[in-house]
Amino acid sequence: MTTDKFAEYVLAEHERLLSKTSTDIARAADRDYLVSGISQADLQAPVTRKFAAVILHRAMQRLTREEDEDWGIAKGFRDIYDCRVCANAVAQVAVKGILPPETNNFFGMTDILTDEKVSETIIRLYNKSQRITKLLEL
């Protein structure tokens, strides 16, 4: 799935799972927010875990109004500071159990998020009961 399609999917599932309806204008504004600053080349490329984290975090900021948490286990990811602009997004999706790290100490920023994982991830974004709470056991 491309980064662009991933963002579309996040928006569509927001409407479907939370029974929301948006006007075209509001939907376009939401989409602009989710993909702001991401180049066309990256939007058309397969979605990496890093961009997935950025889009998911923006969805939490704009759509679900979910507050950030302390980084906790994410401070120990050895690649967390590889991304000064997305470090917090990565930490938030990890500690909230939406998009867990690949191993205890490695998030895997540039790895591709598979289609199978995309569905699970977006379910966890909107359904807190589905979130992974025992990250240390991964």
Added chain:
Amino acid sequence: MTPDRINKEGRFDSFDNGEILLNKKKNHLPPMGWNSWNAFGSNNTEALTRAMVDKIKELELDKLGYKFIVLDDGCYKPERVNGRLVSDEVKFASGFNAMSDYVHSHGLKFGMYNDIGDRLCSGAQVGTCGYEDVDAQSYVDWKVDFMKVDNCYYLWDNATFSNPENARYTFAPNIKAVKIDGKEYSAVKDGKVTGFVGKVEKDYVTFLGTFDGTGPDASPLEVRSSELVFEVEAEEDKTVSLAVEYATGKKEGVGEWLELAVGEDIFFDDFVEPTESEETFVWSRDFEVSLKKGVNIIRVMNHRRQENTLNSYSRFLRELNKLKPDHDIIYSACEWGKTHPQNWAYKVCDSWRILNDITFRVGNDGDPGVGNWKDDYTPSVTSQYNKAVIMDEFAGLDKGWNDPDMLMIGMNGLNDTQYRTHMATWCMMNSPLFLGLDLRRVKKGDALYQIIANKDLIDLNQDALGVQAKRVFSSLAVERPDKEYIRDINRVDILCKPLSGGDFALCFVNVSEEDKKGEFSVDVKELSKIFAGIKSAGSYEVKDLWTKEVTENTTGVFTVKELPACASVTLRITPKN
């Protein structure tokens, strides 16, 4: 693309010669202003920036020196249009000219952001690399007064988001031996590894390059690069052959780029043929080198991590100079201390970041973000302070300023005491003062205002003498409080800053998160041995720059009793006859 050829003036061997390059204007005091990053991250907008301009005027912060309004990452359309930079269509719909005009019409100065790589840290594909001429024209057109230039996606190093294999540019291959005039010299037995990072592994030498200074692990004061050197005696001036037995790699510690020199004469500076593995050694071709009668120093090295970065920052400045030779744009290097810019950045820049970011939890509209007092890595007040506080030798009006990153005053995670110490120490250290909060949260006279608008402290930062404070005491220092890199925060420091007119400032800092009992003192007799401008006097007027209380001191011994956790006391002292 490959890295540029490097002139002698941009070489490692020229770093400490004090020469400024490309007519970079100097004698600027630390810049002050507001930067969008800590406040709004990538989500800054035209409306938010205009609101910050309006608040700076309303709060009269400009009268205190906060002049620069800097748009950080996230303001550009993520692709070039016809090869040029353009503003993000949603966030800056009116364009950068309109933004610049708005800032200038309020008597303020306009700053922007870019990157020496081919993308910005946000991923926007608009880095200056290869576009220095085009971008310089854009920034001149936009009447930019300040440029912050980052280091992500850098092509010639394994910087953030760069290809990790770019380390091949910045480390020499592993070296097993050299052959000079037919005689073989073992790297391990006959060579000497200089500096900090190089080391012996089995029967070869590795890590011939420059230590990555992005993190807080190493002191900024020692040479952080290594060479493998051989002393070779010649009975007469002669030309001989020289070859190197090497094995290449593409990772931190072992690369493919080699610099070879006799003394300061570099005779090879390029890629070598790659080998099958990092431990499959081959001999290079023979080089002809000239030896002088006597002892010759043969140097096997790679200083490109520093040299390439200096060159990349120079390329942009060179293009600005062509378009506007008399420009006085303030140039802020943001390469996060990776290449130890304190060694070279004074040549072309006005300030240089010393570490990775002070926070990775930046704010958003309605969210102040989070800052920390301590952290094992760089995102905390004390991580930045611990390093900057011993870097005074690199700062000055004729050089520029160490930059421990933007202020976190107003962010969650820190209390008012910590904000005050953050402000006081940044002022004492002549750090650039960039506010990083949503100024709509500040009211004239409130707690945040009292901190960011403390004129007495700002006067220290902006004092005409332009001297960064020196740490003259640390409760954990063994011998040299001004030189020892101390990361344990369970301590009290005393900083001293000479000021114009014979005044000086003292800052007593409880770095720890625990209250400190007892007395902490410094004697002016000791200070006068360190600073030529500080003289003993019959009495001293002492002003506490937070409480504003003025007292008289007749002993020349200045004492603070009991410092609460993270608290500081800052005094301005005026000698009286």
